[in-house]
Amino acid sequence: MAQIIVVTSGKGGVGKTTSSAAIATGLALKGKKTVVIDFDIGLRNLDLIMGCERRVVYDFVNVINGEANLNQALIKDKRCDKLFILPASQTRDKDALTKEGVGRVLDDLAKDFDYIVCDSPAGIEQGAMMALYFADIAIVTTNPEVSSVRDSDRILGMLQSRSRRAEQSLEPIKEYLLLTRYSPARVKTGEMLGVEDVKEILAIELLGVIPESQSVLKASNSGVPVIIDQESDAGLAYSDTVARLLGEDVPVRFITEEKKGFLKRIFGS
Amino acid sequence: MAKQNLELKATSFTLSVLHINHHDLDLIAAELDNKLAQAPQFFLGAPLVLNLSAIQHAQIDFYALKQLLTDRNLIIVGITDASKEQIEQAKEMAIAVVKSGKQAPKAELPKRATKIVKQNVRSGQQIYAQNADLIIFGAVGNGAEVIADGSIHIYGALRGKAMAGAAGDNQSVIIANSLEAELVSIAGQYWLTEHLQQYALNQRGCVRLDGESLTVESLPQ
Numbered sequence: 001m002a003q004i005i006v007v008t009s010g011k012g013g014v015g016k017t018t019s020s021a022a023i024a025t026g027l028a029l030k031g032k033k034t035v036v037i038d039f040d041i042g043l044r045n046l047d048l049i050m051g052c053e054r055r056v057v058y059d060f061v062n063v064i065n066g067e068a069n070l071n072q073a074l075i076k077d078k079r080c081d082k083l084f085i086l087p088a089s090q091t092r093d094k095d096a097l098t099k100e101g102v103g104r105v106l107d108d109l110a111k112d113f114d115y116i117v118c119d120s121p122a123g124i125e126q127g128a129m130m131a132l133y134f135a136d137i138a139i140v141t142t143n144p145e146v147s148s149v150r151d152s153d154r155i156l157g158m159l160q161s162r163s164r165r166a167e168q169s170l171e172p173i174k175e176y177l178l179l180t181r182y183s184p185a186r187v188k189t190g191e192m193l194g195v196e197d198v199k200e201i202l203a204i205e206l207l208g209v210i211p212e213s214q215s216v217l218k219a220s221n222s223g224v225p226v227i228i229d230q231e232s233d234a235g236l237a238y239s240d241t242v243a244r245l246l247g248e249d250v251p252v253r254f255i256t257e258e259k260k261g262f263l264k265r266i267f268g269s
Numbered sequence: 270m271a272k273q274n275l276e277l278k279a280t281s282f283t284l285s286v287l288h289i290n291h292h293d294l295d296l297i298a299a300e301l302d303n304k305l306a307q308a309p310q311f312f313l314g315a316p317l318v319l320n321l322s323a324i325q326h327a328q329i330d331f332y333a334l335k336q337l338l339t340d341r342n343l344i345i346v347g348i349t350d351a352s353k354e355q356i357e358q359a360k361e362m363a364i365a366v367v368k369s370g371k372q373a374p375k376a377e378l379p380k381r382a383t384k385i386v387k388q389n390v391r392s393g394q395q396i397y398a399q400n401a402d403l404i405i406f407g408a409v410g411n412g413a414e415v416i417a418d419g420s421i422h423i424y425g426a427l428r429g430k431a432m433a434g435a436a437g438d439n440q441s442v443i444i445a446n447s448l449e450a451e452l453v454s455i456a457g458q459y460w461l462t463e464h465l466q467q468y469a470l471n472q473r474g475c476v477r478l479d480g481e482s483l484t485v486e487s488l489p490q
Contacts, residue, residue: 124393150392153410157391201428203389203408 002110005117005245006135007178008159010151012122014143015180018216019238020119021049022227023139026242028083029227032114035074038088039131040121041096047087050077051223061089064101070108079228084113094127102130124158133164137174137245139207143181144193149201152177156202176207178241183212184257195255208241210234211254284346286369288320289334292327298337305341317343318367322350331358381419390415390429400436411451417441426471430454434478443476448485458483 007020017040024036037060038046047053052075058068063086070086077083086109089096109116120131132138138159142152159173160166166173179198186192199206210216215232219225227242229235233254240250291297305312317338321329338345347365348355356366384398386405392412396403403417408425415421415429418436420443427445434441434456443453449471453460455478468474468485475486 150411153392154412156389157394157410157413160388160391161394201408201410 002113002116003137004106004110004135005115005137005139006120006132007117007139007141008120008128008132008155009122009141009148010124010128010155011143011148014141014148015210015216016122016141017045017049017119018220018226019139019141019178019180019210020117021046021225022235022238023242023245024115024117025050025077025080025083025225026227026238027115027117027245028077028080030242030246031082032246033082033112034115034117035084035086035109035113036117036119037086037109038119039097039127040119041088041127042090042093043121044088044090046119047075047085048223049220050085050225052077052085052087053223056087059087059089060105061092061096063105064096064098070105079224094121094125094130097127097130099130099133103134106134124154128155129158129162132159132173133162135159135163135173136165137176139176139178139245140202140204141178141180142198142202144179144183144187144195144198146193149193149198152202156204175204176245177202177204178207178210180210181212182209182255184255188257195252206252207244208237209252209255210237210241284316284318286318286320286349287338287343288323289329290323292324292329294330294333294337297334301337301341313342315343316346318346319348320350321348321352321355325350325352325355329355331355331362335362335364383419384417389425392429397435409445420444427453432459433476439478441477444474444488446473447471448474448476453483455483 007016009016020036024034027034036046038044041061047056055075058073062068063070063073073086075085075087077085106116118131121127140152140155142148156175159175163173165171179195183192187194195209211233213232213234215229216226216234219229226232226234227238237254240253243250289297335345345364347367348359349367349369351359359366382401384401384403386396389407390396390405390409390413392410395414398417400418402419403415404422405415406424409415409423409427409429409431411428413429416432416435418438420441421431421433423445426447427450430452431443431450432454433443437456439456441455443455448465450465451462453465453476455476458478460483473488475488476483477486
């Protein structure tokens with residue numbers, strides 16, 4: 001039976017889609033058969049970041065409405081044969097997602113996947129609720145700033161009250177914190193909340209810290225999940241995150257300011 | 270058998286009760302005139318019961334009081350909530366001593382229960398402990414609200430809003446491991462963050478009502 005992971009945040013622009021793409025790719029690279037679903041109906045982005053936007057024929061809503069079957073809609077990743085993408089519809093809105101429809105599609109996918117990664121839209125409306133409703137694991141993506149932390153807290157409340165596991169009084173969703181766009185230098189100057197501050201406020205287990213990095217934007221624009229770029233801090237941090245998700249004990253990196261080397265100090269970075 | 274010439278039956282009437290709150294008859298006269306001027310017809314010949322609860326310990330000239338009311342076409346039919354001496358005086362003047370039917374049924378305080386929440390209260394969540402104390406094993410986040418008719422105990426940080434004594438119980442308290450609240454309120458008296466932080470900046474403490482205003486007590490470590 002597949003594990004359903006929702007990547008969620010409440011706030012927009014914190015890195016949900018980037019994280020969904022990276023984590024799904026990471027799981028697949030570790031040999032887990034993984035599908036990543038774009039729940040952001042009407043504003044599809046995931047296919048761009050995964051670099052498969054030109055291969056979208058049918059989408060999630062088509063499958064829900066029975067206009068296409070799963071095999072027609074699933075896009076196999078070019079880089080990793082264990083990874084599939086179920087893109088969002090550009091022409092519909094979030095009301096196209098119904099609990100029955102989403103449940104049916106997830107049930108079908110659960111039969112032959114190990115992990116189903118749901119990329120949640122921002123907000124706390126229908127789309128976000130549908131993305132988190134069936135989840136077993138929630139990765140709460142948070143930026144180290146107060147509004148993002150506040151919204152994450154709100155989403156955690158939703159996970160505990162509005163999800164399937166809450167409604168049916170099952171074991172609660174496993175909640176993990178993924179801190180993105182973290183800049184140790186700015187934490188040091190007090191411009192940004194530190195890891196410990198965020199952990200204390202949200203009181204959930206830390207899954208990973210992704211440092212702010214130029215490589216994330218570069219990767220997004222070129223349609224390659226940043227985790228593929230093992231030269232970059234962000235790529236390595238996502239690899240660590242995936243390893244922790246699979247139960248490995250990996251120390252957290254990139255949370256202290258990097259000492260600039262002698263040459264870097266002279267020539268700049 | 271001949272028809273009885275009298276019958277005794279119990280019937281209840283609604284009577285106006287005049288609460289006498291001061292023993293100075295001049296003051297009473299002035300206030301009464303004021304009242305009567307507003308609706309002279311309404312009070313014309315109205316039967317009145319005097320409630321003396323506020324002046325039980327005061328010396329009062331009963332004859333003068335009676336005269337004062339009679340002069341204004343008010344008829345005293347009885348007194349209530351009077352002291353022993355006052356009752357004696359009333360009897361001498363042939364005024365009945367009455368007890369109000371439902372001696373303001375001292376609303377028996379319903380038994381208070383306790384509501385326990387064993388998790389963090391997150392932003393946007395609202396918890397109401399109706400007619401109960403509220404105990405939270407965890408933190409109350411910014412944007413969360415915890416409300417209780419009784420007291421609130423938080424074994425974590427209070428960052429959101431806490432309202433104790435929501436039904437008016439001014440004996441309720443709010444206790445938190447760290448008072449960083451957006452708002453604390455007891456029986457309707459409230460403080461926002463700024464005010465609270467003058468007293469207790471992120472400390473363990475107990476917020477309670479001292480007369481009309483809130484106060485923060487530190488707790489033993």
